[in-house]
Amino acid sequence: MEKKKIIVIEDEAVLRSLIEDELRMSKFEVLSAENGQKGWELIQQEMPDLVLLDLLMPVMSGYEVLELVNSNEQTKNIPCMVISNSGQINDLNRAYDLGAKAVLIKAEFNPDQVVQKVKELLKV
């Protein structure tokens, strides 16, 4: 069976590599970007099965990426999962309003729990 492709957009290098490793260990193909701009370019290029992204990032925020993904005919069906450290419910609701399928707070979830949620969203 073909491997599912996931794009991770996260500006914190340590967190990005930790989640990449966890995902690869669960047999996913993973590509990553360090800001929203590069992330969006990667999404258009690779058309992944799921996007995992942070909200507060330099150059282009996760909010903007969500908006772009959901307003583009080709990418609007790609499920997006937000991992953020903002506990503000307004920020979380905003992410949902912009089309995020799930919103997790990094400080409340372990990497393996995050991967678990990814599997749930992809129904694997």
Next chain:
Amino acid sequence: MEKYQQLMDQLAEAVAENTELKRRTNLLEATNRKQEKTLKRERVESKILQTLSLELVNNLRPNELYKIICESLVEESGWDASFVIKISGGRATILAQEGADEKTINHLTDYLSDSSVFRKTYLASNAFSTHTAIDKESLAIRSLFSAKEVILLPIMHMQVVYAYLAVSSKQNFDEVQEDSAMRYMTNLALHLGSILRSGASYKQLKDQNLKLKQLDELKDSFISITSHQLRTPLSIVKWILSVLSTDKDVKKLKKVKELIGQAYESNERLIHVVNDLLNVSRIQEGRLPYNPLPTELGELIGDTHQNSQAICESKKLTFDYEVEENLPKLLLDPILFKEALQNMIYNAIDYNKEGGNIQIKAYQHNFKAYISISNSGIGISADDQKRIFEQFYRAEEAIQMQPTGSGLGLYLSQAVINQHGGEIICESKLKGNTTFTVILPIPEV
């Protein structure tokens, strides 16, 4: 012959009476018509006042208001010309006018500043009417404004003169007309003055409000940024330790695994404290982000039970919970309520005896939902029970057991439960069991 004369006399009398009656009737009718006209004019004028005041409150630039008033006075109130004049630095300026021809305007512009009558009136904040003023002064003003009647009134509020309102008519007035015109104009000028005053304070308030809004947004983003900045390194440590603890090779090294476990716990507590601090700062600002949703209590309690498993195991505590069947869904803010519950559970864990137990029971009674959290712990004295919900307060026994506690847990829990329309009750005695009960309203279906 006499009778005929009598009749003729009577007839003459009757005719005379009739003529007199007719005369009186005509007079009355004339007066009536005049009064009707005045009444009609007054109705129109009061309507103008109403409209003007609504517009004026929204339209706050004085010169624009003055223009509207001048236009209104000429077009609707029947004055021939209307002006708003201001004296500043010794010079008189026409701020607005309507109805005057170029010749009159030029004349005013040239001679207003030098008019002693006008200046006298202005400086004394007096009202002036050509109808009632002494002949010399009346003449001066009438020639100044090229009109037969002129009324001058200060637009002022509480001793502050903003400008003068002048209206002129090319026709002479009679007593009644002058009286009613004077009353109306005085009313209008007063009204204008107070509106300008409230316009000024309204503008002040608007500016203040804008500043406050900006400060508010700054605070909002401060909390957002702070929570992000603090949580980022905390999540990094959390994730690293989590991955390490599940590493195959680490699992083989018992001591290493133990140390990692402790570092992980410690980091978790720090995360919890950061959450508490952020919430406390939000409570103090009155901006706790409260978003209630229908929630299944059993699920929520189950989650918190799950989260506390590791620490209970390490402290050799037993933790049981029992949720009544068919407990209706409650309106709870998922993030806040969980925090509140977690705080009380941490207390039950921290202030427990070795090998002790924790019990949670959720049930309904008398249209309310009850959640009781009990532990076989160190207990709380009657005096301390009165103070434990205070910010930063810690009982002596608690400090001894947990020197690094923040004293914020119950303060926060209570604030959150109160926000949900509920309350927390404490039952305990020193060295004995303690039960905290949360009582919540059950939403009507």
